[in-house]
Amino acid sequence: MSEALANLLNETRQFPPPAELAANANVTVDAYAEAAGDRLAFWAEQAGRLAWAKQWDQVLDWSNPPFAKWFVGGRLNVAYNCLDRHVEAGLGDRVAIHWEGEPGDTRTITYADLHRMTCQAANALTELGVTAGDRVAIYLPMVPEAAVAMLACARIGATHSVVFGGFSADALTNRIQDATAKVVITADGGYRRGKPSALKPTVDEAVANCPSVEHVLVVRRTGEEVAWTAKDLWWHQTVEQASTEHAAEPFDAEHPLFILYTSGTTARPKGILHTTGGYLTQVSYTAHAVFDLKPETDVYWCTADIGWVTGHSYIVYGPLANGATQVMYEGTPDTPHKGRFWEIVDKYQVSILYTAPTLIRTMMKWGDDIPAGFDLSSLRLLGSVGEPINPEAWMWYRQHVGGGELPVVDTWWQTETGAIMISPLPGVTETKPGSAMTPLPGIVADVVDDQGQSVPNGGGGYLVLREPWPSMLRTIWGDDNRFVETYWSRFEGMYFAGDGAKKDDDGHIWLLGRVDDVMLVSGHNISTTEVESALVSHPSVAEAAVVGATDPTTGQAIVAFAIPRGTTDTAGEAGEKLIAELRNHVAKTLGPIAKPRQILLVAELPKTRSGKIMRRLLRDVAENRSLGDVTTLQDSSVMELISSGMGGGKSDED
Numbered sequence: 024m025s026e027a028l029a030n031l032l033n034e035t036r037q038f039p040p041p042a043e044l045a046a047n048a049n050v051t052v053d054a055y056a057e058a059a060g061d062r063l064a065f066w067a068e069q070a071g072r073l074a075w076a077k078q079w080d081q082v083l084d085w086s087n088p089p090f091a092k093w094f095v096g097g098r099l100n101v102a103y104n105c106l107d108r109h110v111e112a113g114l115g116d117r118v119a120i121h122w123e124g125e126p127g128d129t130r131t132i133t134y135a136d137l138h139r140m141t142c143q144a145a146n147a148l149t150e151l152g153v154t155a156g157d158r159v160a161i162y163l164p165m166v167p168e169a170a171v172a173m174l175a176c177a178r179i180g181a182t183h184s185v186v187f188g189g190f191s192a193d194a195l196t197n198r199i200q201d202a203t204a205k206v207v208i209t210a211d212g213g214y215r216r217g218k219p220s221a222l223k224p225t226v227d228e229a230v231a232n233c234p235s236v237e238h239v240l241v242v243r244r245t246g247e248e249v250a251w252t253a254k255d256l257w258w259h260q261t262v263e264q265a266s267t268e269h270a271a272e273p274f275d276a277e278h279p280l281f282i283l284y285t286s287g288t289t290a291r292p293k294g295i296l297h298t299t300g301g302y303l304t305q306v307s308y309t310a311h312a313v314f315d316l317k318p319e320t321d322v323y324w325c326t327a328d329i330g331w332v333t334g335h336s337y338i339v340y341g342p343l344a345n346g347a348t349q350v351m352y353e354g355t356p357d358t359p360h361k362g363r364f365w366e367i368v369d370k371y372q373v374s375i376l377y378t379a380p381t382l383i384r385t386m387m388k389w390g391d392d393i394p395a396g397f398d399l400s401s402l403r404l405l406g407s408v409g410e411p412i413n414p415e416a417w418m419w420y421r422q423h424v425g426g427g428e429l430p431v432v433d434t435w436w437q438t439e440t441g442a443i444m445i446s447p448l449p450g451v452t453e454t455k456p457g458s459a460m461t462p463l464p465g466i467v468a469d470v471v472d473d474q475g476q477s478v479p480n481g482g483g484g485y486l487v488l489r490e491p492w493p494s495m496l497r498t499i500w501g502d503d504n505r506f507v508e509t510y511w512s513r514f515e516g517m518y519f520a521g522d523g524a525k526k527d528d529d530g531h532i533w534l535l536g537r538v539d540d541v542m543l544v545s546g547h548n549i550s551t552t553e554v555e556s557a558l559v560s561h562p563s564v565a566e567a568a569v570v571g572a573t574d575p576t577t578g579q580a581i582v583a584f585a586i587p588r589g590t591t592d593t594a595g596e597a598g599e600k601l602i603a604e605l606r607n608h609v610a611k612t613l614g615p616i617a618k619p620r621q622i623l624l625v626a627e628l629p630k631t632r633s634g635k636i637m638r639r640l641l642r643d644v645a646e647n648r649s650l651g652d653v654t655t656l657q658d659s660s661v662m663e664l665i666s667s668g669m670g671g672g673k674s675d676e677d
């Protein structure tokens with residue numbers, strides 16, 4: 024971005040928190056002033072939410088930036104904090120996980136159960152020679168054993184590296200090798216789209232090239248036939264036979280807890296390293312504050328996969344540190360029918376739902392009548408994470424899932440930040456559809472221009488974090504230089520998030536997508552997000568992706584790919600008419616500068632495996648280049664469809 028990012032979208036709707044939620048909220052407006060008054064004292068107070076075996080001597084050591092140490096000298100055990108202390112407090116019978124398999128089989132796991140299972144896994148791993156500091160790779164479907172495996176590693180001080188179960192053998196190999204993992208925990212497979220989907224063959228292929236791996240623990244989930252190697256051990260023959268007694272030893276607050284490789288949307292995966300005390304403090308606090316989590320009464324459901332940071336922080340560590348009851352679902356949202364999510368909400372009386380814009384837009388595409396067919400009255404709070412949420416998708420979520428009343432918290436954060444950073448507080452903030460609003464108490468975020476100067480209200484630029492935060496990444500595994508280079512070199516003394524953002528007239532923050540995706544049209548920097556949001560604000564559009572394609576006159580020109588809503592007629596002339604209408608709609612909403620040169624109506628968009636739109640590939644299509652690497656795509660056939668539509672089909676150019 025050579026100049027400030029244009030601020031084109033003007034959204035004026037605003038919604039106060041429901042009175043009852045506000046009156047009983049876990050966190051009130053005072054938290055902002057308190058944290059601003061003494062940020063470190065504020066975080067020290069939040070660290071008091073945890074049980075420490077030894078109190079820290081210093082809240083933050085920032086003497087060697089950007090290498091931070093939080094709660095210096097403190098000692099604690101993460102698994103003890105997530106399990107033992109709840110059981111000791113008499114909550115052993117509380118349900119920790121209502122697990123729902125895709126085929127409809129279920130398991131109810133209490134805190135006492137989860138504690139026992141974790142102790143067994145900790146004993147089994149110890150038996151296999153895993154000690155504190157060793158790395159363990161976890162490649163599992165969404166089964167309770169995934170949480171158990173992570174907690175067991177934490178319990179014995181082993182560093183886990185969870186690899187999303189949809190990744191290829193190559194991706195798994197790279198990650199195992201980079202972390203030199205000693206043990207891999209996997210399963211025969213899991214259920215996806217109505218049938219067993221094998222995992223073990225991928226592990227076999229990977230482990231053959233990973234000499235560091237001594238043992239592979241295999242959970243039996245599908246019961247399908249699997250090949251067996253000398254390194255393999257069944258989970259049920261080892262872990263489930265191990266002693267249920269295990270004393271959790273405390274570790275240093277800066278002991279490595281996990282490595283998580285970023286999804287690789289943009290470049291070679293980076294092993295993001297998180298440590299113990301600061302991480303657990305911030306995930307515990309944010310789950311309490313942002314979700315207003317009431318462990319005695321709420322049923323919480325985060326639909327993310329455990330392979331992403333959202334699954335780490337808001338399925339495993341945040342909710343369990345709070346003693347929450349949650350739902351965990353194995354499969355896809357349309358198996359066996361498109362109402363599966365809503366059926367689960369109704370069945371378990373889910374009160375807090377945390378999901379991603381991609382899912383919300385998919386639900387919009389499927390039609391309003393689907394959620395309308397279920398009783399969603401147990402819900403009281405909705406959350407979103409992963410991408411900018413278009414205002415219209417936000418409104419749809421509030422209207423069709425939230426009955427037109429529930430607060431929606433749009434939470435901005437990253438694998439690197441470890442926990443939620445910018446978000447409304449549900450009992451405090453008057454939310455605006457599409458805005459993540461303000462940094463949480465204790466977080467100092469800003470939007471700056473090219474020179475690192477804070478932009479005024481109404482301006483756009485780069486999102487930065489001005490002060491260290493407890494759950495910040497500590498480094499990139501094995502590559503301190505890349506850590507400094509990637510995040511701390513763009514602006515002096517600030518963390519560079521890589522995302523574009525703007526401040527509205529009230530100073531509220533709107534995320535505008537990745538900096539790499541910003542378009543330069545006739546000298547104006549235009550965010551893909553704003554144009555996409557304008558398209559989605561048209562009643563016939565469910566989802567849109569926008570890219571800048573090289574253009575002889577304007578430098579870059581806007582090319583849009585739009586998915587029509589369920590019942591829209593796009594055949595023949597109707598399609599041409601809709602395209603013309605959409606171009607005018609964008610011009611009217613954002614101004615003529617943002618009018619797309621070309622719009623294609625498509626059935627699907629290329630997405631990463633975490634469900635994010637992959638604009639890089641669409642840029643290739645828009646510039647008639649041969650396709651780049653499609654291996655991280657959720658569904659690579661999508662690209663053939665889109666490219667074939669590009670030549671003729673329903674596009675419009677004038």
Ligand code: ATP
Pocket residue numbers: 285286287288289290331332407408409410411412433434435436437438439459520521522534535536537633635
């Ligand atoms: P990679 O870094 O490998 O390309 P990734 O950035 O998609 O992958 P994550 O760490 O899971 O991996 O995602 C964080 C990014 O997701 C943020 O930097 C931002 O671009 C986007 N994001 C997350 N939450 C929000 C949100 N509420 N609003 C806007 N964007 C969001």
Ligand code: MG
Pocket residue numbers: 285437521
């Ligand atoms: Mg990223």
